[in-house]
Amino acid sequence: MTSWLxxxxxxxxxxxxxxxxxxxxxxxxxxxxxxxIRGRLRPGYAESADALIASSQVVATHFATVAAANGYWxxxx
Amino acid sequence: MTSWLxxxxxxxxxxxxxxxxxxxxxxxxxxxxxxxIRGRLRPGYAESADALIASSQVVATHFATVAAANGYWxxxx
Amino acid sequence: MTSWLxxxxxxxxxxxxxxxxxxxxxxxxxxxxxxxIRGRLRPGYAESADALIASSQVVATHFATVAAANGYWxxxx
Amino acid sequence: MTSWLxxxxxxxxxxxxxxxxxxxxxxxxxxxxxxxIRGRLRPGYAESADALIASSQVVATHFATVAAANGYWxxxx
Amino acid sequence: MTSWLxxxxxxxxxxxxxxxxxxxxxxxxxxxxxxxIRGRLRPGYAESADALIASSQVVATHFATVAAANGYWxxxx
Amino acid sequence: MTSWLxxxxxxxxxxxxxxxxxxxxxxxxxxxxxxxIRGRLRPGYAESADALIASSQVVATHFATVAAANGYWxxxx
Numbered sequence: 001m002t003s004w005l006x007x008x009x010x011x012x013x014x015x016x017x018x019x020x021x022x023x024x025x026x027x028x029x030x031x032x033x034x035x036x037i038r039g040r041l042r043p044g045y046a047e048s049a050d051a052l053i054a055s056s057q058v059v060a061t062h063f064a065t066v067a068a069a070n071g072y073w074x075x076x077x
Numbered sequence: 078m079t080s081w082l083x084x085x086x087x088x089x090x091x092x093x094x095x096x097x098x099x100x101x102x103x104x105x106x107x108x109x110x111x112x113x114i115r116g117r118l119r120p121g122y123a124e125s126a127d128a129l130i131a132s133s134q135v136v137a138t139h140f141a142t143v144a145a146a147n148g149y150w151x152x153x154x
Numbered sequence: 155m156t157s158w159l160x161x162x163x164x165x166x167x168x169x170x171x172x173x174x175x176x177x178x179x180x181x182x183x184x185x186x187x188x189x190x191i192r193g194r195l196r197p198g199y200a201e202s203a204d205a206l207i208a209s210s211q212v213v214a215t216h217f218a219t220v221a222a223a224n225g226y227w228x229x230x231x
Numbered sequence: 232m233t234s235w236l237x238x239x240x241x242x243x244x245x246x247x248x249x250x251x252x253x254x255x256x257x258x259x260x261x262x263x264x265x266x267x268i269r270g271r272l273r274p275g276y277a278e279s280a281d282a283l284i285a286s287s288q289v290v291a292t293h294f295a296t297v298a299a300a301n302g303y304w305x306x307x308x
Numbered sequence: 309m310t311s312w313l314x315x316x317x318x319x320x321x322x323x324x325x326x327x328x329x330x331x332x333x334x335x336x337x338x339x340x341x342x343x344x345i346r347g348r349l350r351p352g353y354a355e356s357a358d359a360l361i362a363s364s365q366v367v368a369t370h371f372a373t374v375a376a377a378n379g380y381w382x383x384x385x
Numbered sequence: 386m387t388s389w390l391x392x393x394x395x396x397x398x399x400x401x402x403x404x405x406x407x408x409x410x411x412x413x414x415x416x417x418x419x420x421x422i423r424g425r426l427r428p429g430y431a432e433s434a435d436a437l438i439a440s441s442q443v444v445a446t447h448f449a450t451v452a453a454a455n456g457y458w459x460x461x462x
Contacts, residue, residue, distance in 0.1 A: 005091040008149050014313040017331070021338055023094070023140070027133035030098055032123045045126035046340045049353035053362045054130045056335035060369035061137035063331070069149035072316050072377035082168040085226050100171070100217070104210035107175055109200045122203035131207045138214035146226035159245040162303050177248070177294070181287035184252055186277045199280035208284045215291035223303035236399040239457050254402070254448070258441035261406055263431045276434035285438045292445035300457035322390040325408070329415055354417045357430035361439045364412035368446035371408070380393050380454035 008069035016070055020062035024055060085146035093147055097139035101132060162223035170224055174216035178209060239300035247301055251293035255286060316377035324378055328370035332363060393454035401455055405447035409440060 004026065010016040032038055045051035067073075081103065087093040109115050122128035144150075158180065164170040186192050199205035221227075235257065241247040263269050276282035298304075312334065318324040340346050353359035375381075389411065395401040417423050430436035452458075 003089060003091045005094055006089070008090055008144065012311060012314070013316055014311045017313055017334070021335065024133055024137065026094070027098065027136040028129045031129055031132050037124055041124065041126045041129070045130065047345055047349065048126070049349045049356070049359050050362070051126050051130060052336045052339055052349070053353065053359060053366060054127070054134070055339050056332055056366045057362070057369065058130060058133045058137050059335040060332065060366050060373075061134065061141065064369065064373045065137075065141045065144050065149075067316065067373050067377060069144060072373075080166060080168045082171055083166070085167055085221065101210055101214065103171070104175065104213040105206045108206055108209050114201055118201065118203045118206070122207065125203070128203050128207060131204070131211070135207060135210045135214050138211065138218065142214075142218045142221050142226075146221060157243060157245045159248055160243070162244055162298065178287055178291065180248070181252065181290040182283045185283055185286050191278055195278065195280045195283070199284065202280070205280050205284060208281065208288070212284060212287045212291050215288065215295065219291075219295045219298050219303075223298060234397060234399045236402055237397070239398055239452065255441055255445065257402070258406065258444040259437045262437055262440050268432055272432065272434045272437070276438065279434070282434050282438060285435065285442070289438060289441045289445050292442065292449065296445075296449045296452050296457075300452060320388060320391070321393055322388045325390055325411070329412065355422055355426065357426045357433070357436050358439070360413045360416055360426070361430065361436060361443060363416050364409055364443045365439070365446065367412040368409065368443050368450075372446065372450045375393065375450050375454060380450075 008066055010066065010070060011074075013067070013070075013073055016066040016073075017059075017063055020059050020066050023062040023066075024058040027058075085143055087143065087147060088151075090144070090150055093143040093150075094136075094140055097136045097143050100139040100143075101135040104135075162220050164220065164224060165228075167221070167227055170220040170227075171213075171217055174213045174220050177216040177220075178212040181212075239297055241297065241301060242305075244298070244301075244304055247297040247304075248290075248294055251290050251297050254293040254297075255289040258289075316374055318374065318378060319382075321375070321378075321381055324374040324381075325367075325371055328367050328374050331370040331374075332366040335366075393451055395451065395455060396459075398452070398458055401451040401458075402444075402448055405444045405451050408447040408451075409443040412443075 005023070008019070010019055029038065032041075045055070082100070085096070087096055106115065109118075122132070159177070162173070164173055183192065186195075199209070236254070239250070241250055260269065263272075276286070313331070316327070318327055337346065340349075353363070390408070393404070395404055414423065417426075430440070
């Protein structure tokens, strides 16, 4: 079985940002594992400014971690 | 008696993420120890986009701590 | 007079987490010192999913500080 | 004129926590300098669980800064 | 194809702040890729004090990362 | 043209706090550049306890960055 999060290292900041986005979504999936219920919730939050901003906050928090893990991109590696 | 949090060290980022999820839940359990009340609240938040995003934020905060504790996974250990 | 917060050092992560929980509660007590009013508010938030998640967020923030203070548990001490 | 924030250094964690509480309040005072309006708002938030938890979150964020400024209390000083 | 985030390095704090603002917006765009829906949501949040403050919080979180990546502006570089 | 954010360095913690306040406000101005609309929103949030607390949270996040940039005030500089 492959891991969904084998490493925090990414080649570039952009890939690090994509990883942060994924990390934000996984917590939601683990708290509400039912695909059908998540599907029903999705329009509600993808069309709510407040929910979009709150999601962006979670991404920012994970990105801070990913960026630190990569030495703000691989200096001296 | 075993500890629910004997260490912040995990072998992999994925296990660290699972630990962060657990840490987020324990605060809720300690603030509302009544299983029955928590059971009643659960559908309400597992089916609310706002609550799921807020939960994901707590996980992100704990994950930052767990990741730092593991040197962003065990470099040089 | 004894201090409610003599040190941030704890023997274990679990004790650190308990300290973080205490730290989250003290701010509420200092902002609303009236025991009777806090008592009235308690059911309202201990039975609200949103309030429980927000409380868990405060604990996560304090835990990050306590964990850093303990070198993610006392390495080399 | 004396400064309201001459230093982030405190002798103890407890004093650091009190400073964090003060720092959280000053932003509110600077955003709403009218004493009378703040006085009117106060009952509303000191008797709202959500507002008390949100205030506690601000204190936690400032406490993290104060704790770092004090080397998690003055090690080697 | 050019990257939207080739580096976290900026020449000045002001450019770092502009980058943080961009980073906050990209998460919203990635969660709601439909330009038309985002266009519809925009007035709602650009005219809501709560949404503006929440957006400012996301910017603050990204700015912390960008500032760290630049050594709080390029000392010794 | 002068920069609104030429440096994160300040002589004192109090000046650092004032800078953090400014940084919190600029994101709002950049997201809603229309002075007239911001003017209309202002009473709404300066008289709302929730909005004042949320603003204070943004200031706390920026202050953490400014404090780190100043070595928690200029030690060894």
